[in-house]
Amino acid sequence: MTALTGPSGRGKSTLLYLLGLMLKPQRGEILLEGQTVSALNDGARARLRAHRFGFVFQDAALDATRTVLDNVTETALYRGERSADSRRRAIRLLERFGVDVPPDRKPGQVSGGQAQRIALCRALLSDPRVLLADEPTGNLDPVTSTLVVNALAQHASAGAAVIVVTHSPSLAAACDREISL
Known part of the structure; x- marks a missing residue:
């Protein structure tokens, strides 16, 4: 990392x-x-x-027209993954990072910290070999920041470049x- x-x-x-x-x-x-x-x-x-x-963008870069769940699973479409599989993984990631909002909520209805964690879930969904994050803890409280830092470190420990x-x-x-x- x-x-x-x-x-x-x-x-x-x-x-x-x-x-x-x-x-x-x-x-x-x-x-x-x-x-x-x-x-x-x-x-x-x-x-x-x-x-x-x-990729975790500094401003989360969520599509305001799509639901939280669709924002997380968007990249799976480009990989040709089955929707049901990617949705299950996305829900587990959202739970892991404490994004306690209905999955059909739109990004404009979540806090900045929640949006940043949604972006992290999107980035981790494919278990990428390379994870790039621009200020991933910038909008987060200290407890959530620690959760995110630990997740990044764990991803690096599993062999990814972070x-x-x-x-x-x-x-x-x-x-x-x-x-x-």
Whole structure:
């Protein structure tokens, strides 16, 4: 688990977007398991993201027109998973992270902290090999922050690469390494 830290405006989130294949680098390349992936076309990068990556955006980036449950299971559609299976896993994740709202509620009807935990559930649904998180504890109370940090650490312990952008000294301290930009 690696923390990207440093003052605002240094490019931490941009680096996360590059690593997550949402942006193409102007120079250099991005490798995944020894293969260059940064030069892939948009469709190939999107397929790779759907199958290998999880992303927690700083603002949660939930679709306001879809339910909480649909927001969590959205990425499963791109992987061709059975809806019933992904919905069961999503409900377990929502329970694990204490998102105590009806699954048919819309994102505009939840708190910022709940939205952030919903985004984490979405990112973890596919058990991604690479989990990228931009300020994953920014809107959370200390108890819930600890729950999220522990979940990220557990995911890293299971063999995933977990990279977090953070201004939180406690989150950075929980990481195996810190890169300051």
